[in-house]
Amino acid sequence: MTLSNSAPAPAAGPASGPATEVVLEAVGLTKHFPVRRKLRDLFTREHAAVHAVDDVNLVLRRGHVTALVGESGSGKSTVARLLAQLYPRTGGDILLHGDAVTVKGGRRFRAYARRVQMIFQDPFASLNPVHTVRYHLTRALKIHGNAGRTADDLERALADLLGRVSLTPPERYLEKFPHELSGGQRQRVAIARALGANPEALLADEPVSMLDVSIRLGVLNLLRDLKERLNLAILYITHDIASARYFADETMVMYAGRMVEGGESETVTQNPAHPYTRLLIESAPDPDRISGLTADTGDRGNGEPPSLINPPAGCRFNPRCPNVMPRCTVDLPPRIEIGDRPGHWAACWLYDPATVAAQQPGSAAAATEEAAR
Amino acid sequence: MTGQPVLEIRNLDVDYGLGDQAVHAVREVNLTLHRGEVLGLAGESGSGKSTLAYGLTRLLPPPGVISGGEVIYHPPGGEPYDVLGLSDRELRAFRWAETAIVFQGAMNSLNPVHKISTQLTDVIKAHQPNLSAAARTARAREMLRLVGISPDRMESYPHQLSGGMRQRVMIGMALALEPQVVIMDEPTTALDVVMQRQILGQLIELRERLGFSVIFITHDLSLLVEFSDRIAIMYGGRIVEEAPAETLYRDPMHPYSQGLLGSFPALRGPRRELAGIPGSPPDLRAMPTGCSFHPRCPKAFEPCPARLPILGQPDAPTGGGRTVACWLHPARVPVG
Numbered sequence A: 001m002t003l004s005n006s007a008p009a010p011a012a013g014p015a016s017g018p019a020t021e022v023v024l025e026a027v028g029l030t031k032h033f034p035v036r037r038k039l040r041d042l043f044t045r046e047h048a049a050v051h052a053v054d055d056v057n058l059v060l061r062r063g064h065v066t067a068l069v070g071e072s073g074s075g076k077s078t079v080a081r082l083l084a085q086l087y088p089r090t091g092g093d094i095l096l097h098g099d100a101v102t103v104k105g106g107r108r109f110r111a112y113a114r115r116v117q118m119i120f121q122d123p124f125a126s127l128n129p130v131h132t133v134r135y136h137l138t139r140a141l142k143i144h145g146n147a148g149r150t151a152d153d154l155e156r157a158l159a160d161l162l163g164r165v166s167l168t169p170p171e172r173y174l175e176k177f178p179h180e181l182s183g184g185q186r187q188r189v190a191i192a193r194a195l196g197a198n199p200e201a202l203l204a205d206e207p208v209s210m211l212d213v214s215i216r217l218g219v220l221n222l223l224r225d226l227k228e229r230l231n232l233a234i235l236y237i238t239h240d241i242a243s244a245r246y247f248a249d250e251t252m253v254m255y256a257g258r259m260v261e262g263g264e265s266e267t268v269t270q271n272p273a274h275p276y277t278r279l280l281i282e283s284a285p286d287p288d289r290i291s292g293l294t295a296d297t298g299d300r301g302n303g304e305p306p307s308l309i310n311p312p313a314g315c316r317f318n319p320r321c322p323n324v325m326p327r328c329t330v331d332l333p334p335r336i337e338i339g340d341r342p343g344h345w346a347a348c349w350l351y352d353p354a355t356v357a358a359q360q361p362g363s364a365a366a367a368t369e370e371a372a373r
Numbered sequence B: 001m002t003g004q005p006v007l008e009i010r011n012l013d014v015d016y017g018l019g020d021q022a023v024h025a026v027r028e029v030n031l032t033l034h035r036g037e038v039l040g041l042a043g044e045s046g047s048g049k050s051t052l053a054y055g056l057t058r059l060l061p062p063p064g065v066i067s068g069g070e071v072i073y074h075p076p077g078g079e080p081y082d083v084l085g086l087s088d089r090e091l092r093a094f095r096w097a098e099t100a101i102v103f104q105g106a107m108n109s110l111n112p113v114h115k116i117s118t119q120l121t122d123v124i125k126a127h128q129p130n131l132s133a134a135a136r137t138a139r140a141r142e143m144l145r146l147v148g149i150s151p152d153r154m155e156s157y158p159h160q161l162s163g164g165m166r167q168r169v170m171i172g173m174a175l176a177l178e179p180q181v182v183i184m185d186e187p188t189t190a191l192d193v194v195m196q197r198q199i200l201g202q203l204i205e206l207r208e209r210l211g212f213s214v215i216f217i218t219h220d221l222s223l224l225v226e227f228s229d230r231i232a233i234m235y236g237g238r239i240v241e242e243a244p245a246e247t248l249y250r251d252p253m254h255p256y257s258q259g260l261l262g263s264f265p266a267l268r269g270p271r272r273e274l275a276g277i278p279g280s281p282p283d284l285r286a287m288p289t290g291c292s293f294h295p296r297c298p299k300a301f302e303p304c305p306a307r308l309p310i311l312g313q314p315d316a317p318t319g320g321g322r323t324v325a326c327w328l329h330p331a332r333v334p335v336g
Helices: A076-083 A106-113 A133-143 A151-164 A183-195 A213-230 A241-247 A265-270 A275-283 A353-359 A361-372 B049-056 B088-094 B116-127 B133-146 B151-155 B163-175 B193-210 B221-227 B245-250 B255-261
Strands: A022-034 A049-061 A064-069 A091-096 A116-119 A201-205 A233-238 A250-255 A258-264 B005-016 B023-034 B038-042 B064-073 B099-102 B181-185 B213-218 B230-235 B238-244 B312-314 B331-334
Touching (some): A022 A076, A022 A233, A049 A076, A049 A233, A064 A076, A064 A213, A064 A241, A076 A116, A076 A233, A106 A116, A116 A183, A133 A183, A151 A183, A151 A213, A213 A233, A213 B255, A233 A241, A241 A265, A258 A265, A258 A275, A275 B193, B005 B049, B005 B213, B023 B049, B023 B064, B023 B213, B023 B238, B038 B049, B049 B064, B049 B181, B049 B213, B099 B163, B116 B133, B116 B151, B116 B163, B133 B151, B133 B163, B193 B213, B193 B221, B213 B221, B221 B245, B230 B245, B230 B255, B238 B255
Parallel strands (some): A064 A233, A064 A250, A116 A201, A201 A233, B038 B213, B038 B230, B099 B181, B181 B213
Antiparallel strands (some): A022 A049, A022 A091, B005 B064, B230 B238, B312 B331
């Protein structure tokens, strides 16, 4: 479907609908950025491209936070921008309430943006330095038709928005310019602006990584509070897997443009299945490991992410993987259920029934039986 | 090897600007770095931690001014001297040979139009002019090997290396003249966690091999707890607590340290509700009276807004080897 302008009216209230309702879904989302061709490639058939995002499936539910974790360059921000329809996609579908949506701009883009809003990483850059908080918020309210009819309505809506992000009393902040606010306050204004559209889904691209450590949690707790009160679906993009565990219900791990593991946050962080997730968790700073510091000697998968112009065949982690098997360099691993908790999966051949059977000859019969089923 | 001081900072004050307009970025800092030690310096942006590092190496860009105090350097087997009193010529010899800095965002501090080899040998050329070109190149190759980069990359330009490799080149460059003190200002903030761990692991290994001391500046306290021997926490230009890493992690005394430690979600153990610290960091132009943390402090009581707590050894069973500036733990033995 395409978004008609009259459709959102009955369903627009963000508090409507059951908590598990799917708001936004990505199916096989793919984005390739073309690489500029050199003169000598002019007559070849091949078009080089950066495979930024390949075959990403993702579901955002009402009142649910989904975290997308990955290193820089893994394509996590590209996923957010694709979902916000800021980039045209190369392949796949974006489903809003089950209907495929493609918007390029204009009225239909606005109708989409009314329901799916984005928060950017850097609140120092995402607010216009020459305009006041009042201007930023009024604009969001007016564009998305939430300003009411009279000046009083607008005033009330502004106070309400600032109240939601705990910037109270509103009079103290409305006439301020961005440079007069601290980083945390600026990010709150950016969140208030996103809420001005009264969205159903919020795409937060590293919303706290530019903020001081002592105020990060304040912003995360605010987002969680908003999620509960407004029943928002939130996509939380981060490189800090510990904060994903703290904040998100569900965690997905991305590596080199592909999803490698997903499941409940607690399961993914406590029982990581994919070798890359394990590496990521082992590498995170851990104060409890005070005396256990050893220089990196183990074969845990050190090294760097691959070039995305010519990604490795098979599993993209195979050049670094400590458990690499011949099959990994040839076939792309599909999502395989781990089986410890419902919904926990990894794209790794280690969990393929055939591999499991080969490793444990005793249980081979059982595994083949399971595979046959 | 530890025990003797290598760098002593005494009552250091650093201002930005002059006269009444001056902003006091670092105030009355006392800190001692021992030989072979990793000293962590943690704090939020604007707490003065980078200013302190630039101040003690006299690299402060104007309008930064060192308005008081001394920085005593103890060369191995020589007479200690005050870095702040060095002439320009002496200072040039002191920098890099005795103290090296790895800057914030170091991977962007390589010159993009020169090869790595040129940049590495340049340092050696400036400080050891009588070394032959072949010896310089050999030394540069050795430095690259030391930080885990194949010497074949000598002829690469910075853009041909990844961020992690550039960062390693910077660390290699800092170590080229075997300095006694290496100051690292947020050396791994721009890197991914996997790369961060590799580089820090390598650094610790090198320290054990070469025996230099490190001042490690970062806002990531959880990283410091793991990697450093002692930690000093700065707030509003002053050191508010200093303790061995483990003591600080297990039993932080200053409410700010407690808040900072409580700001990092844990990856292991039970999932708890965390609060962070309410409010925002102080404005250095209008510092609160008394303890500068009192407007944000959950435990503030009547002396806090009025009088400044002195950094000193607290009167507590775990008081050995640590200092704190808080009225909850009044100083028994003031420092300085």
